[in-house]
Amino acid sequence: MSIGRGEPASGAGTSPAAGLARPILEVDNLTVTFGDGPGSVRAVDEVSLAVETGDIYAIVGESGCGKSTLAYALLDIIPPPGRVTSGEVRFKGRSLSQMSRGELNRVRAAEVAMVFQAAMNAFHPVITIGAHVDHTLQAHPEVFASRSEGREYFRYLLNLVRLRPERTWDAYESQLSGGMKQRVAIALALVLKPSVVVLDEPTTALDVLNQRLMIDILADLHRSLGVSIVFVTHDLALVAELAGRVAVMYAGRLVESGTVDEIFASGGRRHPYVTALTAAIPTVVGAVSDVRPIPGEVPNLAQLPPGCRFSPRCALAEPICQEQEPALLQDDRGHLVACHVANRLLGVPSK
Amino acid sequence: MDNVTHRYSAAVARPVLDRVSLAIRASEVVSLVGESGCGKTTLGKLIAGLERPSSGRVRFGGRDIWSLRGKEAKAWRLSVQLVHQDPYASLNPGLTIGSTLGAGLVHNKLARHHDLQEHLVALMRQVGLDATPEFLRRYPHQLSGGQRQRVAIARAISVRPQLVVADEVTSMLDVSLRVSILDLLRSFSEERGVASLFISHDLGVVRYFSQGGRILIMFYGVVVEEGPTEEVIAHPRHPYTYLLLEAVPVPNPGLARQRAAARASEVLEGEPSGTGCVYSNRCPFAEAKCRDSRPEAVEVGVGHWVACYFPERVPAVGSVPPVGEGSGGPLDVRSHEGGAKLVGGSTGDVRAGGIASVDG
Numbered sequence: 001m002s003i004g005r006g007e008p009a010s011g012a013g014t015s016p017a018a019g020l021a022r023p024i025l026e027v028d029n030l031t032v033t034f035g036d037g038p039g040s041v042r043a044v045d046e047v048s049l050a051v052e053t054g055d056i057y058a059i060v061g062e063s064g065c066g067k068s069t070l071a072y073a074l075l076d077i078i079p080p081p082g083r084v085t086s087g088e089v090r091f092k093g094r095s096l097s098q099m100s101r102g103e104l105n106r107v108r109a110a111e112v113a114m115v116f117q118a119a120m121n122a123f124h125p126v127i128t129i130g131a132h133v134d135h136t137l138q139a140h141p142e143v144f145a146s147r148s149e150g151r152e153y154f155r156y157l158l159n160l161v162r163l164r165p166e167r168t169w170d171a172y173e174s175q176l177s178g179g180m181k182q183r184v185a186i187a188l189a190l191v192l193k194p195s196v197v198v199l200d201e202p203t204t205a206l207d208v209l210n211q212r213l214m215i216d217i218l219a220d221l222h223r224s225l226g227v228s229i230v231f232v233t234h235d236l237a238l239v240a241e242l243a244g245r246v247a248v249m250y251a252g253r254l255v256e257s258g259t260v261d262e263i264f265a266s267g268g269r270r271h272p273y274v275t276a277l278t279a280a281i282p283t284v285v286g287a288v289s290d291v292r293p294i295p296g297e298v299p300n301l302a303q304l305p306p307g308c309r310f311s312p313r314c315a316l317a318e319p320i321c322q323e324q325e326p327a328l329l330q331d332d333r334g335h336l337v338a339c340h341v342a343n344r345l346l347g348v349p350s351k
Numbered sequence: 352m353d354n355v356t357h358r359y360s361a362a363v364a365r366p367v368l369d370r371v372s373l374a375i376r377a378s379e380v381v382s383l384v385g386e387s388g389c390g391k392t393t394l395g396k397l398i399a400g401l402e403r404p405s406s407g408r409v410r411f412g413g414r415d416i417w418s419l420r421g422k423e424a425k426a427w428r429l430s431v432q433l434v435h436q437d438p439y440a441s442l443n444p445g446l447t448i449g450s451t452l453g454a455g456l457v458h459n460k461l462a463r464h465h466d467l468q469e470h471l472v473a474l475m476r477q478v479g480l481d482a483t484p485e486f487l488r489r490y491p492h493q494l495s496g497g498q499r500q501r502v503a504i505a506r507a508i509s510v511r512p513q514l515v516v517a518d519e520v521t522s523m524l525d526v527s528l529r530v531s532i533l534d535l536l537r538s539f540s541e542e543r544g545v546a547s548l549f550i551s552h553d554l555g556v557v558r559y560f561s562q563g564g565r566i567l568i569m570f571y572g573v574v575v576e577e578g579p580t581e582e583v584i585a586h587p588r589h590p591y592t593y594l595l596l597e598a599v600p601v602p603n604p605g606l607a608r609q610r611a612a613a614r615a616s617e618v619l620e621g622e623p624s625g626t627g628c629v630y631s632n633r634c635p636f637a638e639a640k641c642r643d644s645r646p647e648a649v650e651v652g653v654g655h656w657v658a659c660y661f662p663e664r665v666p667a668v669g670s671v672p673p674v675g676e677g678s679g680g681p682l683d684v685r686s687h688e689g690g691a692k693l694v695g696g697s698t699g700d701v702r703a704g705g706i707a708s709v710d711g
């Protein structure tokens with residue numbers, strides 16, 4: 001049997017213009033709303049992005065900014081009372097909203113797999129890991145010629161996530177550490193050979209050594225399987241270490257997106273929020289005195305400030321920022337920024 | 352702490368803390384670092400008197416905390432306050448913020464009913480919260496994570512402690528809030544002479560918090576390195592400290608690529624050793640000597656101690672020249688072989704350019 005997927009892992013940092021094939025996943029002007037009437041909130045507010053085959057794509061933002069909701073929308077599994085109120089998500093050009101139930105189930109199972117936030121808590125305590133795998137294989141007999149071939153592939157995946165197959169297969173979740181469970185969950189999500197895997201906060205509950213291991217493993221999986229990776233995180237350092245392309249969200253809106261080098265380039269055209277977020281990370285390199293907190297907190301989605309949502313915390317804010325919501329403007333390389341001040345550099349008057 | 356050993360159960364062979372000694376002076380900022388499960392919270396609980404050590408002594412102001420009685424015991428209990436990782440779990444969901452904070456003040460006679468409101472307002476200001484009656488009437492679920500953590504800190508400092516033990520207090524917070532919470536905790540030591548023990552697995556956060564203070568590195572119940580903060584960060588002398596430093600993700604893609612290319616391989620596999628050096632099963636430099644007898648801490652710089660027979664073998668941080676100048680995308684660099692200077696673990700799957708682990 002052939003192991004891994006045929007597609008080569010394209011350079012994760014390539015510019016969108018270089019991607020000749022159509023994006024594997026597209027989010028087009030998507031709005032997701034919770035509730036009705038005046039009390040309703042838009043957890044995802046007119047967001048567009050495109051994941052190319054072979055990308056490692058990061059969706060980054062702080063707590064409550066709508067990252068998980070956006071990730072759920074990629075599989076059309078938004079928990080009620082949330083619903084898509086405008087726009088759509090397309091997988092290989094097909095709108096999820098136009099798919100039949102059967103087609104959607106097939107996409108969710110074998111094309112776009114999800115590893116949920118705190119996935120390590122998702123295993124049934126009295127079922128072995130092997131039985132979880134068998135259950136999944138049984139539900140999708142079309143993927144492998146035989147059950148044993150599927151099991152063999154899972155063992156291969158366990159090696160990739162650096163676990164010992166012989167010890168993991170018969171283990172119960174209580175016998176594995178948090179970091180190990182997280183890795184089993186990833187292997188399980190990959191067993192049906194999806195073309196995209198979406199991971200919600202893959203490192204959040206892990207200690208630094210397990211975070212480092214997770215970064216190395218995800219890079220390995222990307223390289224060996226050619227699988228496209230979308231991950232959601234609040235940790236910009238993880239983004240810098242792993243992603244090729246990045247979308248930054250703030251209070252439901254996309255505020256910047258581009259390649260990882262564009263997002264982190266100092267001095268370039270950047271959203272002030274992204275600049276502030278980078279400076280707020282205490283780390284082991286550089287001067288401690290350069291670390292700066294961001295004043296204030298993320299706004300409640302039900303009580304958004306007028307104009308730019310970041311303006312009350314922004315060091316560069318001008319009167320216009322409190323009046324008009326800035327448009328998301330693109331430069332000739334596809335780098336998008338939604339900021340009145342930063343976009344002045346483009347020479348494009350914002351309306 | 353003098354030579355403290357702690358086990359939760361006599362049935363478990365290796366103690367959770369093994370002959371730990373440490374001293375924290377007034378207004379000092381000390382951090383304790385180590386991986387998940389290495390015994391950090393246990394050490395914090397012992398200092399706060401929530402666990403009694405199996406052997407050794409925990410002293411506060413020179414007195415064994417377990418010998419204190421009556422008034423002295425009461426005073427001590429207020430002097431040492433613990434702040435937890437999860438502010439939601441540590442605040443009573445059925446009590447308003449005002450009641451939570453007020454109860455401690457009144458019970459400990461730090462405020463009376465007629466001036467309670469004044470005290471509460473002052474307290475809220477100190478921790479940077481909205482000092483309004485409306486805010487004090489809120490319940491924990493009506494606050495953001497950062498606000499809850501500030502309330503938990505307010506509760507701890509409201510009883511005027513001399514030492515605050517802060518256990519992973521920022522790990523559940525957004526990155527943008529971390530620094531302000533760290534600044535808040537630091538301000539108590541600077542402005543009021545409150546000492547703090549800060550517990551974390553992240554050397555980046557620890558470095559920021561204990562500026563001008565000390566760091567202790569613990570590997571499964573044994574303090575393997577201790578020293579002034581910048582000294583330990585810039586010149587780690589224990590292989591485990593080096594590993595923890597190299598693991599911290601950096602918010603700079605260019606630097607991340609360079610570090611990835613230069614990073615030595617390491618093994619996460621290997622139980623803490625019951626004999627000799629606790630790190631010997633994982634250590635790339637371990638020799639027979641390390642497996643036979645436990646290395647005593649030696650002073651390698653002023654106030655910089657390390658429990659290792661071969662501290663000179665630890666590479667200088669960032670000294671390994673980057674290999675394979677970046678050609679393709681960020682991930683291509685990571686795959687380059689070579690540059691691994693720490694390779695040599697006897698067990699498991701050792702790869703260049705990252706942490707290898709086969710802990711099934």
Ligand SMILES: Nc1ncnc2c1ncn2[C@@H]1O[C@H](COP(=O)(O)OP(=O)(O)OP(=O)(O)O)[C@@H](O)[C@H]1O
Pocket residue numbers: 034035041042043061062063064065066067068069070079080081082234301
């Ligand atoms: N079940 C729900 N009912 C009402 N509103 C909800 C619900 N789930 C989410 N929301 C709203 O959607 C917003 C975004 O939630 P989401 O879980 O997507 O955020 P997130 O960025 O993943 O946050 P976190 O970092 O905390 O996981 C929240 O701020 C909240 O206002």
Ligand SMILES: Nc1ncnc2c1ncn2[C@@H]1O[C@H](COP(=O)(O)OP(=O)(O)OP(=O)(O)O)[C@@H](O)[C@H]1O
Pocket residue numbers: 207359360367385386387388389390391392393394552
């Ligand atoms: N009350 C208890 N009873 C028995 N064993 C315990 C108890 N509390 C902790 N342990 C064990 O003691 C060891 C150290 O636990 P501790 O919570 O101190 O580690 P930690 O360094 O704080 O970990 P983390 O970073 O995950 O919080 C672990 O093996 C843990 O399972």
Ligand SMILES: [Mg+2]
Pocket residue numbers: 067068069117200
């Ligand atoms: Mg989420």
Ligand SMILES: [Mg+2]
Pocket residue numbers: 391392393518
């Ligand atoms: Mg702990």
